[in-house]
Amino acid sequence: MAGIVAHQSMETLHVTALHPLHVCHECDTIQRVPTLAPGTVAHCRVCGAHLFSNPRGGLNTPLALMLGATLLFILANAYPLITLDLNGLRHTTSLGGASLALWRNERPLLAAVVGFTTVLGPALLIFGTTYVLAALRWHRRMAGVATLLSWITRFQPWGMLDVFMLGVLVALVKLGSMAEIVPGVGLFAFAILIFVFAAAASTLDAHLLWDSYEDLR
Amino acid sequence: MRIYAEMAMPRGIDAGLTPCGTCGLTVRVTGSGRQYCPRCGSLIRLRKPDSIARTWALLIAAALMYIPANALPVMRSSLLGSESADTIMSGVVYFMHHGEWPLAAVIFIASVLVPLLKLLALIYLLLSVQRRSTIRRRERTRLYRITELVGRWSMVDVFVVALLAALVQLGNLAHIEPGLGATAFASVVVLTMFAALSFDPRLIWDHQEPSTDER
Structure with missing residues (x-):
């Protein structure tokens, strides 16, 4: 089957050339999907599920965006997120501080869930995707690419940076009436990170990554 | 822009074909034993x-x-x-x-x-x-x-x-x-x-x- 793909350039990956027959993961219908032109999406003809897409820009665009996201994520964690000022009394928190505060208040389970969805999960997604993209982009057989790729797919719904951003906004409104709020460098980095990460995600397709991984072997 | 598949075809479970739950590769299911995806190594299952x-x-x-x-x-x-x-x-x-x-x-x-x-x-x-x-x-x-x-x-x-x-x-x-x-x-x-x-x-x-x- 691999022989079907003769030349696969980095710019235009022919997503379905390897697997002319595709089975829908939501309704189990077998269908023949034509090679997708860059910038197009294939939907299941029976149930309408998103089968896969062939985003423009190959691996270069998502790699560039993910490198930006990596940098912003480090900044968002390294610098203070918000400082609360009540008549000169100040208290500062970082991104990890939210989870840490729950741990200190004897809510270990809650601390674990918040820590995983706001720090550990996103870190795995951002660093993992960057690593995988770099390996695929430069055709390097680096260790752990397959493991990381399947982890990224599995942990996708558990990275909740966007939900946390909404939580930050709600918390700011709640606190705004009782104290002065000083946004930190971390908050600006975090806000930009949301957009860069979303942009990166929209230029990525898991099938595309797996197809280029198969090429690598 | 949306491209729909060309024609309706039978279902995977009838033809012994299934997408790998992890990487999406179309896999032919053979026999009754445990089978792993040739691409990503995940256990293949017809249904969750x-x-x-x-x-x-x-x-x-x-x-x-x-x-x-x-x-x-x-x-x-x-x-x-x-x-x-x-x-x-x-x-x-x-x-x-x-x-x-x-x-x-x-x-x-x-x-x-x-x-x-x-x-x-x-x-x-x-x-x-x-x-x-x-x-x-x-x-x-x-x-x-x-x-x-x-x-x-x-x-x-x-x-x-x-x-x-x-x-x-x-x-x-x-x-x-x-x-x-x-x-x-x-x-x-x-x-x-x-x-x-x-x-x-x-x-x-x-x-x-x-x-x-x-x-």
Whole structure:
């Protein structure tokens, strides 16, 4: 089957050339999907599920965006997120501080869930995707690419940076009436990170990554 | 732009073809033994294991936790000596009283409506699959897709509590600590997310022949 793909350039990956027959993961219908032109999406003809897409820009665009996201994520964690000022009394928190505060208040389970969805999960997604993209982009057989790729797919719904951003906004409104709020460098980095990460995600397709991984072997 | 597949073809389960649950590779299922994906090494399964039983179990657990999640305070605050306890609903009421209607709506939808509708949607999907219903398959698949997508947004209230507890630590002047309700609420979100993940939407399509009695 691999022989079907003769030349696969980095710019235009022919997503379905390897697997002319595709089975829908939501309704189990077998269908023949034509090679997708860059910038197009294939939907299941029976149930309408998103089968896969062939985003423009190959691996270069998502790699560039993910490198930006990596940098912003480090900044968002390294610098203070918000400082609360009540008549000169100040208290500062970082991104990890939210989870840490729950741990200190004897809510270990809650601390674990918040820590995983706001720090550990996103870190795995951002660093993992960057690593995988770099390996695929430069055709390097680096260790752990397959493991990381399947982890990224599995942990996708558990990275909740966007939900946390909404939580930050709600918390700011709640606190705004009782104290002065000083946004930190971390908050600006975090806000930009949301957009860069979303942009990166929209230029990525898991099938595309797996197809280029198969090429690598 | 959308490109649809050229023609309708038989189903994977009949032809012995299935997409790998991890990497999506189309795999031919041979024999009855354990089979692993040649590309990513994951265990190949025609359907998610014990989908109906697992989804029910997680849903019942989530429904039980929904009670303490709403009854117990999600946080306790002491501001200038006056103590108060907040539940999910009192958080919504707080914003309504302060004229913050959009925020009250966001919290109400994310924390009250979404978890409830998610429970009901999954129960409906399970019952319809168990009754071998053949109607409205496309709509039910779409309902499943939406359920899977919106669940994570319910975590917003948990994050608000975590942030407030991290920031409002000014000793006797002002102090906020997370309540047991927050843990219960987070467990509802996590349990319903696992329930949605363990449900297999292909079951909706597994009873192909139009049933003689459209129950």
